[in-house]
Amino acid sequence: MSRSDRPKLPPVRIVRIAEAVRAGIANLNRRLVPAPVGVLEMATGFASAQALFTAARLGVADALADGPLSPSDIAARIGTDPDATARLLRYLASFSVFGPLPDGRYELTSMSEALRTDSPTSVRPLLTMLGHPSYWAAWGQLEYSMQSGAPSIDKLHGRPLFEHLQKDVEFGAVFNAGMTCVAEMNTPPILSAYDFTKFATIVDVGGGQGSLLASILRDSPDSRGVLFELESVARDARPVIDEAGVADRCSIEVGSFFESVPTGADLYLLMHIVHDWNDEKALEILQNVRASIEPGGTLLVIEDVIPEGNRPHAGKMLDLDMLLFVGGKERTAAEYRDLLGRAGFRLTRIVPTVAPACLVEAVPA
Ligand SMILES: C[S@@+](CC[C@H](N)C(=O)[O-])C[C@H]1O[C@@H](n2cnc3c(N)ncnc32)[C@H](O)[C@@H]1O
Numbered sequence: 352m353s354r355s356d357r358p359k360l361p362p363v364r365i366v367r368i369a370e371a372v373r374a375g376i377a378n379l380n381r382r383l384v385p386a387p388v389g390v391l392e393m394a395t396g397f398a399s400a401q402a403l404f405t406a407a408r409l410g411v412a413d414a415l416a417d418g419p420l421s422p423s424d425i426a427a428r429i430g431t432d433p434d435a436t437a438r439l440l441r442y443l444a445s446f447s448v449f450g451p452l453p454d455g456r457y458e459l460t461s462m463s464e465a466l467r468t469d470s471p472t473s474v475r476p477l478l479t480m481l482g483h484p485s486y487w488a489a490w491g492q493l494e495y496s497m498q499s500g501a502p503s504i505d506k507l508h509g510r511p512l513f514e515h516l517q518k519d520v521e522f523g524a525v526f527n528a529g530m531t532c533v534a535e536m537n538t539p540p541i542l543s544a545y546d547f548t549k550f551a552t553i554v555d556v557g558g559g560q561g562s563l564l565a566s567i568l569r570d571s572p573d574s575r576g577v578l579f580e581l582e583s584v585a586r587d588a589r590p591v592i593d594e595a596g597v598a599d600r601c602s603i604e605v606g607s608f609f610e611s612v613p614t615g616a617d618l619y620l621l622m623h624i625v626h627d628w629n630d631e632k633a634l635e636i637l638q639n640v641r642a643s644i645e646p647g648g649t650l651l652v653i654e655d656v657i658p659e660g661n662r663p664h665a666g667k668m669l670d671l672d673m674l675l676f677v678g679g680k681e682r683t684a685a686e687y688r689d690l691l692g693r694a695g696f697r698l699t700r701i702v703p704t705v706a707p708a709c710l711v712e713a714v715p716a
Pocket residue numbers: 513530531533534556557558559560579580581584606607608609621622623624627
């Protein structure tokens with residue numbers, strides 16, 4: 352997507368006001384019912400989540416792409432039981448995920464577009480990851496992590512997540528596609544919040560399948576890029592980079608950021624990397640970046656910075672996710688300032704985006 356055909360985003364300030372209004376309404380909604388009702392509504396959120404994941408995985412929205420269908424016609428297309436399909440549709444339609452018609456058929460809504468495979472607003476790969484049995488199993492062991500402070504993934508599989516993903520090829524592919532979906536959602540907000548064109552060489556450390564770096568390079572025609580990743584993930588990056596038309600300016604380097612990162616760049620990106628690790632391991636990564644960065648270079652740590660106070664924020668759920676999967680954590684601005692300082696960087700500013708993710712900018716101290 353080039354600069355001109357990127358979706359026009361509202362100003363960050365307007366988005367934050369809209370979020371505050373929605374949070375206030377949600378809070379009021381909970382206070383309008385007796386406590387057990389509010390609690391049970393929250394507790395049964397697992398059912399709407401699983402219904403959504405199942406509909407996405409089975410391709411219900413894809414079946415409706417050419418127009419409205421009856422539940423039995425949908426069932427015939429996706430190979431499911433007609434009665435069970437009708438009940439799933441009725442439940443999800445009550446959340447506006449599908450639109451019921453007076454003749455009993457269902458049509459797509461703006462929400463169901465997000466479940467489709469080929470829609471520009473699709474989050475299907477992310478729903479597939481969140482609904483994966485391995486994902487549910489990890490959340491099912493939250494109590495273990497509460498008691499031990501350790502990732503439940505270690506208990507379930509006997510090895511850390513990124514080692515496990517190299518062995519469990521099926522979940523590994525689902526996880527990497529989910530991460531690419533998150534990166535694609537974050538890309539327009541990041542590109543509109545920050546000028547990347549001034550950098551000659553950009554290293555994306557742990558850059559996944561290369562989605563963010565490819566988009567940055569497409570927007571910054573004079574920049575070169577290096578994607579640095581584990582071998583098992585890097586091998587899927589080439590098609591993403593080729594498809595973006597930036598292959599002549601982007602190389603892929605395989606390695607571990609606990610050993611070293613490529614040298615000589617003036618911008619280092621770490622998106623959703625620091626939050627994967629506890630302070631000790633995060634410090635090792637940041638110190639390796641510090642050892643490689645040019646004296647006038649810039650580091651961008653892209654993460655959900657937890658706001659002070661008690662306002663709802665996506666990072667608060669992600670923080671528990673980090674505990675369960677990797678033993679990492681989401682951090683506040685003060686925690687980033689401190690961590691970066693200990694790694695030899697000075698935090699210069701935190702650039703908000705319309706997404707939950709912020710760009711924490713730092714320079715060598
Ligand atoms: C949460 S994902 C984020 C990926 C990408 N930056 C994004 O935001 O979409 C973390 C990434 O770190 C990579 N990773 C984990 N351990 C690594 C290591 N020791 N060296 C390099 N990359 C690693 C994983 O393969 C994975 O792609």
